[in-house]
Amino acid sequence: MNELLFWFSVSFVGLVDIISLLNLVFPQKLKKVKCEEGPLVSIIIPMRNETKNVNGILDDIRKQDYRNIEVVTVDDDSDDKTLEMLEIYKERKKTDWLKIVHLDSLDKNWVGKSHAIYKGLLHAKGQLLFFVDADIRLEESAIGSVVDRMREGGLDVMNCFPKQMLRRKSERLITPLMSWISASFMPYAFYNKSGRKAITFANGQFIACTREMYLKSGGHEKIKGRIDEDVSIINIFKKSGAKVEVLICDGIIKCFMYDGYLDARKGFSRSIIPSLPNRSFIIVFMLLAIIFIFPFVLVFFDVKWFIVILEIWFNRAIASIGIKENVIVNILLHPLQFIVLLEILIYSIWRLWTGNVVWKGRTIKRIDNF
Numbered sequence: 001m002n003e004l005l006f007w008f009s010v011s012f013v014g015l016v017d018i019i020s021l022l023n024l025v026f027p028q029k030l031k032k033v034k035c036e037e038g039p040l041v042s043i044i045i046p047m048r049n050e051t052k053n054v055n056g057i058l059d060d061i062r063k064q065d066y067r068n069i070e071v072v073t074v075d076d077d078s079d080d081k082t083l084e085m086l087e088i089y090k091e092r093k094k095t096d097w098l099k100i101v102h103l104d105s106l107d108k109n110w111v112g113k114s115h116a117i118y119k120g121l122l123h124a125k126g127q128l129l130f131f132v133d134a135d136i137r138l139e140e141s142a143i144g145s146v147v148d149r150m151r152e153g154g155l156d157v158m159n160c161f162p163k164q165m166l167r168r169k170s171e172r173l174i175t176p177l178m179s180w181i182s183a184s185f186m187p188y189a190f191y192n193k194s195g196r197k198a199i200t201f202a203n204g205q206f207i208a209c210t211r212e213m214y215l216k217s218g219g220h221e222k223i224k225g226r227i228d229e230d231v232s233i234i235n236i237f238k239k240s241g242a243k244v245e246v247l248i249c250d251g252i253i254k255c256f257m258y259d260g261y262l263d264a265r266k267g268f269s270r271s272i273i274p275s276l277p278n279r280s281f282i283i284v285f286m287l288l289a290i291i292f293i294f295p296f297v298l299v300f301f302d303v304k305w306f307i308v309i310l311e312i313w314f315n316r317a318i319a320s321i322g323i324k325e326n327v328i329v330n331i332l333l334h335p336l337q338f339i340v341l342l343e344i345l346i347y348s349i350w351r352l353w354t355g356n357v358v359w360k361g362r363t364i365k366r367i368d369n370f
Helices: 002-025 052-062 082-093 112-121 143-154 169-173 175-185 187-194 212-217 221-223 229-239 261-271 279-289 303-322 325-356
Strands: 039-049 069-076 098-103 130-133 137-140 157-161 208-209 245-248 254-255 356-359 362-364
Touching: 002 130, 002 175, 002 187, 002 254, 002 279, 039 052, 039 143, 039 157, 039 187, 052 137, 069 175, 098 112, 098 137, 112 221, 112 229, 130 143, 130 212, 143 157, 143 208, 143 245, 157 229, 169 175, 169 261, 169 325, 175 303, 187 245, 208 212, 208 229, 212 221, 212 229, 212 325, 221 229, 221 356, 229 245, 261 325, 279 325, 303 325
Parallel strands: 039 069, 039 130, 069 098, 157 245
Antiparallel strands: 130 208, 137 254, 157 208, 356 362
16 A cells, blocks of 8 residues: 555656646746737726725836726725725826726625626726736736737637735745646646646636627626636636636736735635535545645655655746746745645635635625535
């Protein structure tokens, strides 16, 4: 049994190494270009309790090289001063491109983010629709670069994977794993070239699509009860025949996703299990976490497990280089990061099983995929 487990681990981690290496050798990255003209872009930003992010995201949009932009911000019944800050910003900056939508309730059977985006779209006029989280930060060329790539590639949908930034050092135990998962298990070049509908991987922080494809697919109304709105919306786009491309945008688009360890833990526990295709993948994910932890224990009983440890270190090094993170820090923190990941997985399963999923002060009652 021990021998079987060893060779399975060698093979599995070896496969992960190959995917990481392919992503490094054949990078799928958004090219930075200066594009100033094109179709009207409607940027829809759902906001619930986003006081700390209002000025940052709107200032970045105001500085964009690309000028044909309208912004629809949706205050999703915030408990803080998000709405007040939006109104102050619009008044002080004299922005005719900024629309503010206020929601004071959540429609039946809807999950918050999808509901906010859907309501915002009712006020959007653009030919291109960009769904952008409030904690995103944009370089001046970001919007133009996305428009240019969509036009050049004849894309219906583009999903940007931003560089994940840390506000606090404690987040290093969790947040880097998000980038690691995509760099190690998502063969970007194959995904972009194959167009296979069976494979869906997504990041909801920045999604761009044509209005035509959005209407054709049914949009967020079709996935209104899903927690994993990012994977679900990309999935219905693909089922509707969309040409989809996933690109790493770490030099142009960044995200300050969490504010400290506890915030990161809460966020991951909300989304990590619902993002899996079905219940059977929970077992797969648990095995994954165990495979990447146990060799560091088993090596004290059998030195051959050091081979697996070397494979894991190689993977963390290659993935870190590809996503521009600190190689040494990720290697040293690896065992602790995966212990934390395993705890979050168990906590996430418990929250979903009991229906105790709370995000930004709102209880999520409907869970379609668990």
